[in-house]
Amino acid sequence: MKRLIGALLLILLCAGCGAQKRVIFIPKSSRKPVSSACKYTYTVSGKKYCVRRSYRGFVQVGIASWYGPGFHGSRTASGEIYDMYKLTAAHKTLPLGTYVKVINLENGKSVIVKVNDRGPFVKGRIIDLSYAAAKKIGMLRKGTAKVKIIALGKRVDHRYKPVPYSKGRFFVQVGAFRNKLNAYKFKWLVSKKGYRAKVVKLRGYYRVFVGPVSTYSKAERLKRELLKRGFDGSFIVSL
Structure with missing residues (x-):
């Protein structure tokens, strides 16, 4: 009988839960301001971008594009000279010097590139590949492709300063x-x-x-x- 009464009380209590807001308790030690995730920020065309402190666990799916002759020989955000024949890429938020695996989800081909530049600043695109990298995954002619990005790590410790894109x-x-x-x-x-x-x-x-x-x-x-x-x-x- 006591068990039956206890069960009925539990049902009545839960019936009132639907109208209440769900509260999630966050331990004090894990409460950090959002800015702690950013190594630094920069602004392009009025939009602020947060450069991540770490590449760890980073996976992203979206549209990739590529850039070539028009930028060949120009200086990148990392200070390196852009070489369209090397396996590099531009990304908006990953730390410069991060190596990522880029998988073309349209044909299954993949390539590993080093992020040494910032961009693409075109809506809907997540990464700009070099000419050589785009050729490796078969997206030169089409110009864009749906890809999956997996951050692998930093093989070289690059010291760099944010570039004033504005x-x-x-x-x-x-x-x-x-x-x-x-x-x-x-x-x-x-x-x-x-x-x-x-x-x-x-x-x-x-x-x-x-x-x-x-x-x-x-x-x-x-x-x-x-x-x-x-x-x-x-x-x-x-x-």
Whole structure:
């Protein structure tokens, strides 16, 4: 009888639980401010990014893209020179120097790359692979692929400082030519449309740049404007 009464009381008590908020007790020792997860933060186009203190346990699924000739020879966020023929990548929040395994979920191919740069700052994309890495997992022609990222660790201890992405010297590349005369003809066409253009020889190509502008957000606006005016394939370059 006592057991029956106890069971009925338990049912009545639980019936009232549905209207109450669920409270989870967190031990005092584990209460830490959210900022403790960040080694440092940086801002691009008004959005703040938190660089993780550790790579441990990091797994991510999303869309990968790749970057190549336009950035070949430029300095990366880690201070290294970007080489499109090496297995590297850009990621927004993993510590620089972290090695990650990137699996192309569309064909099963995988590659291990070192994160030595920041990006991609395009909505919906989680990692930018070098030309060589993108080729390894068969996504060059399509340009993007759904991937899974697994952080493996840091084989080398890199000392680095956050790069001020919000300010700098940015250009928008609108064309690249093997022939110098064609590059200058195209530069003249761009100038006729009211833009300040220049030709720079870089890695065997005569590249036509518009700019410079002083912030990444201004470069983004300039790129969108140029795309609307018919300069297809325009992209931002930092020199």
